[in-house]
Amino acid sequence: MASGDKLxxxxxxxxxxxxxxxxxxxFFGYPxxxxxDIPEYLSKxxxxxxxxxxxxxxxxxxANMLLxxxxxxxxxxxxxxxxxxxxxxxxxxYMAGSELPAIIVxxxxxxxxxxxxxxxxxxxxxxxxxxGHGDYRLLVLAPATCQEAYDLTRESFDxxxxxxxxxxxxxxxxxxxxxxxxxxxxDRPADPAEARDWSLDGAVGRGPRLLKSLFLQDGALADQNRxxxxxxxxxxxxxxxxxxxxxxxxxxxxxxxxxxxxxxxAIRKLRKKGLKVGLFRPITLYPFPSEAxxxxxxxxxxxxxxxxxxxxxxxxxxxxxxGLATSEFFSIYPGNLPVPDDFxxxxxxxxGL
Amino acid sequence: MYQDEExxxxxxxxxxxxxxxxxxxxxxxxxxxxxxxxxxxxxxVEKTIMVxxxxxxxxxxxxxxxxxxxxxxGRAPAVATGVKRAKPDxxxxxxxxxxxxxxxxxxxxxxxxxxxxxxxxxxxxxTVYGMTGGQMAxxxxxxxxxxxxxxxxxxxxxxxxxKMAEIxxxxxxxxxxxxxxxxxxxxxxxxxxCLRKAFEVQTSGLGFGFVEVLSACPTNWxxxxxxxNERIANEMIPYFPLGVFKDATADxxxxxxxxxxxxx
Numbered sequence: 001m002a003s004g005d006k007l008x009x010x011x012x013x014x015x016x017x018x019x020x021x022x023x024x025x026x027f028f029g030y031p032x033x034x035x036x037d038i039p040e041y042l043s044k045x046x047x048x049x050x051x052x053x054x055x056x057x058x059x060x061x062x063a064n065m066l067l068x069x070x071x072x073x074x075x076x077x078x079x080x081x082x083x084x085x086x087x088x089x090x091x092x093x094y095m096a097g098s099e100l101p102a103i104i105v106x107x108x109x110x111x112x113x114x115x116x117x118x119x120x121x122x123x124x125x126x127x128x129x130x131x132g133h134g135d136y137r138l139l140v141l142a143p144a145t146c147q148e149a150y151d152l153t154r155e156s157f158d159x160x161x162x163x164x165x166x167x168x169x170x171x172x173x174x175x176x177x178x179x180x181x182x183x184x185x186x187d188r189p190a191d192p193a194e195a196r197d198w199s200l201d202g203a204v205g206r207g208p209r210l211l212k213s214l215f216l217q218d219g220a221l222a223d224q225n226r227x228x229x230x231x232x233x234x235x236x237x238x239x240x241x242x243x244x245x246x247x248x249x250x251x252x253x254x255x256x257x258x259x260x261x262x263x264x265x266a267i268r269k270l271r272k273k274g275l276k277v278g279l280f281r282p283i284t285l286y287p288f289p290s291e292a293x294x295x296x297x298x299x300x301x302x303x304x305x306x307x308x309x310x311x312x313x314x315x316x317x318x319x320x321x322x323g324l325a326t327s328e329f330f331s332i333y334p335g336n337l338p339v340p341d342d343f344x345x346x347x348x349x350x351x352g353l
Numbered sequence: 354m355y356q357d358e359e360x361x362x363x364x365x366x367x368x369x370x371x372x373x374x375x376x377x378x379x380x381x382x383x384x385x386x387x388x389x390x391x392x393x394x395x396x397x398v399e400k401t402i403m404v405x406x407x408x409x410x411x412x413x414x415x416x417x418x419x420x421x422x423x424x425x426x427g428r429a430p431a432v433a434t435g436v437k438r439a440k441p442d443x444x445x446x447x448x449x450x451x452x453x454x455x456x457x458x459x460x461x462x463x464x465x466x467x468x469x470x471x472x473x474x475x476x477x478x479x480t481v482y483g484m485t486g487g488q489m490a491x492x493x494x495x496x497x498x499x500x501x502x503x504x505x506x507x508x509x510x511x512x513x514x515x516k517m518a519e520i521x522x523x524x525x526x527x528x529x530x531x532x533x534x535x536x537x538x539x540x541x542x543x544x545x546x547c548l549r550k551a552f553e554v555q556t557s558g559l560g561f562g563f564v565e566v567l568s569a570c571p572t573n574w575x576x577x578x579x580x581x582n583e584r585i586a587n588e589m590i591p592y593f594p595l596g597v598f599k600d601a602t603a604d605x606x607x608x609x610x611x612x613x614x615x616x617x
Contacts, residue, residue: 026439052438056431057464064428064461068404068435071422076439094425200420200436202443204399210414212405212423 009182011175012037014146015105016045017182018153019077023190024103025051026076028065030058030084033117034173035107038079059084063091063104070100071211073195075157079105081173082123083114085131092166093132096228097213101160101195103153104138105169107176110334119173120334121257124312127170128286135225137232138168140285141240144261146180152283154185161194163235170285172308174258174337232287240283241292245271249278251351252296254305254317254327256282259338263306266343277347285313290320303327304350306343308334365389367398369416374409378578380535380568381409384477385416387545388448391552392419400444404433406458408450409483427458430465433472444556446473452482455491455515462521466561469526473551473562476517479570480589487573491515494588499573514592518565522598528560529553530599534567536585540595550602559601567593 009017016038019027027046029039039055046053052069056062062078069076080088085106095102106127110120130136139159143149153169160167200209215221244264246252255263260281267277280296282289296303305314305327314329321327330346332338364370368389375381392398401419405411407426414421424432429447437445454462454476465472481499482488489499489506492514496505506514522530529551533544544566551562567589569581576584 026435028435054434054438054468056434057460060428061431061434061461061464064425064431065435065438067424067428068422068432068437069439070435071432072402072436072439072443074439076435090425091428094423098423200402200422201440202400202402203418203420208414208418209420210423211421212414214411214423 005184006181007184008179009146009150010037010177010179011146011149011171012107012177013041014150014182015079015153015169015171016041017184018150019103019157020045020049021185021187022075022154022157023188024075024077024157025190026069026074027051028054028056028062028069028076028078030056030062030080032081032084034109034176035079035081035105037176038105059087060090063088066102067091067095067098067100070095070102071098071200073199073201075190077103077105079107081107081109082111082120085123085126089132092138093130093134093136094213095166096130096136096138097134098211099164100166100211101157101164102166103156103160103169104166105153105171108170108172116335117173118335119258119308119337121172121259121308121312122334123170124285124307124309127168128288128316136228137235137286138166139163139235139238140168140170142170142256142283142285143175144257144281146175146178146182149175150182150184154188157190159238163231164198165231165235170257172258236287238284239287239289239292241289242279242281242283244279244281246278246280246296248276249301250276251302251304251347252278252280253347254280254293254303254313255307256285256313259306259308259332262338262340263343266340266347269340270344270347275347275351277351282313288316288320290316293317293320294322294324297321297324301325302350304330304346306330306332306346308332308338365393367392367418369418371415373416374412376572378569378571378581379409380479381477383535383541384475384566384568385413387541387548388475389417391545391549395549395552395556397444397552397556400442402436402440402443402445404429404436404445404447406447406449406453408453410448410450410477411484413448427453427456428461429453430458430461430470430472430474434465434468434470437470437472441471444552446475446552448475449477450483451476451478451480451490451492455517463524466521466527466563467524469528469560471555471558471560473555474564475548476563476565477568478517478565478593479568480514481570481573483570483573494592516593518563518598521563526561527563527599528601529562531597532565532567532593532595534585534590534595536567536569536582547597550600554601565593
């Protein structure tokens with residue numbers, strides 16, 4: 001594929017193509033709606049490029065194959081949707097503990113349990129608090145458009161290797177299934193030396209290497225956790241967000257992903273009616289852009305968090321506002337497909353209209 | 354050294370010169386040495402990426418000086434799949450116990466074998482969970498007492514012990530499958546021959562290699578090392594017959610395949 005092509009792509013395919021552009025060499029997957037376009041696309045595209053595609057026997061196995069491939073310093077990815085991501089948590093915890101640069105895509109669907117196959121943001125807590133056992137964090141990127149899904153996936157591999165940490169792309173059923181024009185970027189083959197200091201490739205001319213997460217000696221696990229926490233602190237440098245019409249806003253809507261995008265349409269409409277409303281959209285959910293949000297606090301300014309769940313990111317919003325302000329919360333129930341008009345009433349209410 | 358002295362045994366360089374954490378009479382040390390000897394004899398040390406499992410043998414990486422990655426419980430065959438697909442020119446093996454491989458890891462081992470992944474599996478079957486303190490394993494024999502079947506394993510309640518070599522041999526992707534034991538010198542030598550074959554089917558690209566190694570756990574069997582070796586002969590081998598169950602390198606016909614006629 002030539003770079004700079006403008007293609008009409010589903011979000012799922014944009015993610016698959018973004019991974020290829022970043023030099024992804026291995027993909028391990030298992031079918032689950034609404035992310036099937038990703039493994040389907042890569043099942044042809046990866047072998048065509050000399051890479052490896054494996055349809056695993058389960059999400060558990062797929063995530064552990066990812067562990068094996070990334071231990072070799074190879075750019076590799078898995079994708080799934082909520083129930084499947086729950087199954088991957090075992091390996092995600094091990095990969096975080098073993099410092100492996102894996103990419104995990106979650107096209108969030110409704111839950112709990114089998115839920116439905118519609119859009120949801122119900123996995124915010126799971127994504128930003130680790131998700132599996134132990135004290136660890138993923139770097140979590142939340143694209144709102146197909147273009148952003150492509151760009152962030154392409155970039156996620158660099159971040160994963162830079163920090164030797166798993167990175168999660170958190171989309172949802174809307175993003176995965178909608179089509180938009182996407183401007184593609186040049187392929188960037190992985191730097192062959194990016195993992196040479198730690199990856200497994202056979203102990204030639206050096207001592208053996210070991211990638212593990214078991215630390216039994218006195219104090220060893222404490223040291224490991226100290227080191228991991230310092231890394232998560234360093235990851236704050238990657239914090240990203242978007243402010244839209246916040247300059248003179250009396251009300252700032254806080255939302256991420258596709259919900260933020262729909263909120264933006266509502267805000268454009270309401271601005272035309274003279275309502276001073278803006279949008280704060282975290283792009284990294286972990287690290288959360290707390291400082292940027294806190295800077296938006298002004299006397300009299302109100303905040304409203306809108307999520308397609310029963311209230312998860314709103315906790316981070318309220319922590320970021322540090323008691324200087326608070327945030328109302330409006331829930332769009334999982335599985336429903338919201339339209340911009342759905343935001344009119346909660347925004348008016350939050351403005352006291 | 355005197356002129357007429359001849360060195361008849363030495364430890365392979367790839368095996369670390371340090372005391373192990375294994376109990377007296379445990380067979381892990383013997384199995385580790387056999388693997389180490391083969392890695393050296395076959396020139397594989399610098400090509401090896403080893404996948405360790407959960408159980409007593411998780412510390413294998415302290416004793417075999419090769420590149421290694423630690424897999425979650427039961428997932429070593431999936432991790433090995435990822436390693437081999439990422440680095441097809443490396444030699445990749447897992448080393449797993451019976452709780453790890455035949456219980457929690459049943460799906461991973463069967464599908465890895467069925468896909469014919471070019472990896473080798475050393476399966477140490479001692480009929481008990483060792484590291485966690487002697488609980489019932491999927492391979493625990495009928496009547497065998499463990500901390501979670503204190504009255505002895507009962508077929509009606511816990512089912513029959515699982516015969517992994519036979520299961521793996523039935524899958525399309527396995528190229529070499531054998532069951533051996535470590536209870537005497539003859540069987541140890543046979544085990545090494547079988548492990549060599551299981552490694553060779555990987556290096557020649559034929560497919561998946563699997564050796565089930567019947568081993569002793571005197572501590573959790575609550576018997577002496579000598580008695581434990583006798584138990585392998587008298588109780589384990591009659592239920593878990595030794596032999597080569599599949600060998601894609603040979604013309605496997607009739608008696609060569611699936612027969613457990615080899616001695617105690």
